[in-house]
Every structure is written in structure tokens, then in C-alpha cells.
Amino acid sequence: IIAAIMAHWLEQIALEKDEYHKECLNVGQEISSKGANFLMCCVDGSSQSDIAFQSAMNLRKKFDHVNVFHAYIDKPDLQPASWRPKSLESKFEVELTGRIPKSLFSLTFVDRSGDTVNNVLEQVVDPVAFQPGGEGTILPARPDFIIMGHHGRKGPKERKASIGSTADRALRNLHYPCMIV
Incomplete structure (x- = not known):
């Protein structure tokens, strides 16, 4: 037996x-x-998000599409000019236009209107939205890879081994490969 x-x-x-x-x-x-991948790079104007953007550009192969994603709340009186949505959009558009063809990049800037960055990001990349019959999303395609900094505008955490809440939640909840830089 x-x-x-x-x-x-x-x-x-x-x-x-x-x-x-x-x-x-x-x-x-x-x-x-x-053939080509869709790389989604999350930015917020912090120096770490600039490093994430450069990492995305270094990872990018010839025909890969790069999407720069930013979920913002526009508070002109409380933000440095370099963090304002239009300023960031112009900065990344100029940088991308100088490096790759327009057809291989996109900018997705979303007014999060009181919602958290984590919730907006999860809604935008929800796998159900990309399935046939799904409600769709504002992204031009399903991301193959998500790149973001290990901390945002608030800076690094006190404990060196800690990462920011958005990076932590992305690793735990998003159903896509993520690179935290």
C-alpha cells in the first residue's frame, strides 16, 4: 500500500x-x-524619485515604453515650486523628449484629491482593470515593472532598514514586479 x-x-x-x-x-x-516592456516610474519631486527615474531609464531597452506617474495634491502655498505638478510634468517631458521618441513615453499625472498616494496607485494598476471587460484605467498599458524610490518627500526613515509607506505598500499589495531604489 x-x-x-x-x-x-x-x-x-x-x-x-x-x-x-x-x-x-x-x-x-x-x-x-x-518584445517591449511597459516601465512605470513613480515620481514625487524628491531626490530619491529622480534616482528612480534615472534607474528606469537605465533599465529601459530600445523599444520599452516609460511611463512617469505622479499622484499629487496641488498646494501652491505649501510646496516648493519644483514639487508643483506642472513643474514636474515639464521637467520629465523635457528630459524624456531629449532621450527617447515621443511614442515610447507617457506622463500620467493624477490629482489625488484627498486620497492617499497608496490608494491611487493601487487603483491605477489594479489587474482587474486590465482584464477583458475590466473598467479600464488611465494608464496606456498594463505595467510590466514598477520603479520607485525607497522614500519620498518626507525623507528617509529614522531606521536605516525602513522604507517609506508607499514603497512598503507597493511591495506588499501591487501585483507587479517592483524595484525600490
Whole structure:
């Protein structure tokens, strides 16, 4: 009886390995046939988000699309001019225009109107929105990779091993590969 159970168990493992191998081949084929990736870079005007942007540009291959994403609340009296949405939009548009064709980049600036950056980001990249019959999203495509800084405008955390709340939540809740720089 034990030998029969072991034989059945080994057969199941072999079948699962075959299925896993087929799935890996399908994913690999899908990626290679797609050709280009959609890289989403989250910015907020902080020096760390500039590093994230440069990292996205360094990761970018010839035909990859780069999307610069910013969820903002416009408070002119409380923000430095360099953090204002129009200023950031102009900055990244100039930088991208000088480096890659217009068809290979997009800027997504969202007024978060009292909502948290985390909630807006989760809504924008919700996998359900990209499925057939989904309600859609403001992004031009589903992100293949999300790049962001390990802290934002508030600066690094007291504990060196800590990351900002948006980066932490992205790692925990977003269903996409993330690179935190």
C-alpha cells in the first residue's frame, strides 16, 4: 500500500513539474513575442524619485515604453515650486523628449484629491482593470515593472532598514514586479 501511495505521489509531482514547465515556456514565449516592456516610474519631486527615474531609464531597452506617474495634491502655498505638478510634468517631458521618441513615453499625472498616494496607485494598476471587460484605467498599458524610490518627500526613515509607506505598500499589495531604489 505504501509503495502504491508513493508511486501515485511521485506521478503527481511529475505531472505538476510538466505543467509548471509548460507554463514557464508559455510565459517566456509571451514575453519574447511581446518584445517591449511597459516601465512605470513613480515620481514625487524628491531626490530619491529622480534616482528612480534615472534607474528606469537605465533599465529601459530600445523599444520599452516609460511611463512617469505622479499622484499629487496641488498646494501652491505649501510646496516648493519644483514639487508643483506642472513643474514636474515639464521637467520629465523635457528630459524624456531629449532621450527617447515621443511614442515610447507617457506622463500620467493624477490629482489625488484627498486620497492617499497608496490608494491611487493601487487603483491605477489594479489587474482587474486590465482584464477583458475590466473598467479600464488611465494608464496606456498594463505595467510590466514598477520603479520607485525607497522614500519620498518626507525623507528617509529614522531606521536605516525602513522604507517609506508607499514603497512598503507597493511591495506588499501591487501585483507587479517592483524595484525600490
